[in-house]
Amino acid sequence: MMPSPLHDPEFLPFRLDLVGQRVLWVRLGQARRHAAAFLDERALPAEPEGGWLPLPAWLQAEPGTAMPADAIFHIGHCGSTLLARLLESWPQLQSLREPLPLRILAEAWPTRGQADARLSVDGAERLLQAAWAAWSRPLPPCTRSLVKATSSCNGLIGPLLDLHPAMRAVLLDMPLRPWLATLFKSADSVNDAASAAPERLRHLQACGFADGLALHAMSLPEQCAMGWLAERLRFGALAAGPHGARVLRVDFETLLEAPGPTLATIARHLGLDDGSVPVALASPVWGRYSKAQAHEYGPRDRRHDLELALQRNASGIAAAEAWLAAQARRHPEVAAVLARDA
Incomplete structure (x- = not known):
């Protein structure tokens, strides 16, 4: 008989089925977690061990007592996988990258409580x-967990910080021009940014900066620029808000230009010592594609x-930059975001 996933930290909630009101738990050992760039089907062993559990059985169970996992939230395609792998240089830290149920929760969060x-x-x-x-339960020899979220999950940053007063988060992004160049290298990357555009536009609307904007009237470069702006504003508001001391904004370009000081700052923010910074600087992941280490x-x-x-x-x-320049002429707050890149 399969051991209860609720009490065995080798099992992770792997897939969330809100229609069927159930969750799939899968056993994933330390080596497979370490290797996985994404905790989706690509992380599964040839013969996975696990099973479905009704959501009520999970929600009625006693909550765990582990220290809540810290997190990396990011704008997407900005080096978050590299950072998550580098932080595994600290032997006490287990990194879980992009668990699927978190993405499902992020999609469902804005409409929670509505009739449909x-x-x-x-x-x-x-x-x-x-x-x-469940993601906060580390496997030995690790004693801490870090969750690297999917970029579409940024709407959950505030709720998670509200729920877990001891949790800390790193907010990773990068300047507009290198980020757009990174996206435009791949049509799939552009589609990722466009897929996140509706939520990001809703966030801009909530901030009062989306008057007159309609997604169907925007080109793909403009949608990408809009998404970058939305996340910059979101991260800035979080850093200036009541949870400001528990979030750390990090520029990926700064990490590349000054890796030692930047990693030391991140380590201190997460309550880690500086002793593993030299290990991280010597890590072979610097010379590998983070999502495919081969x-x-x-x-x-x-x-x-x-x-x-x-x-x-x-x-x-140029079209993306022109769109942002037009928004900056309308909103001083947008101009301030652009000035940070200057």
């Missing part, structure tokens, strides 16, 4: 708390790719 929603307001909060407790990909490769992307996609990048 699968989750009530209370049910959504309890489910988020239960899921985070492929070599170092800083020189990245510079070459970005220069080529800037040339090949000059018109799209």
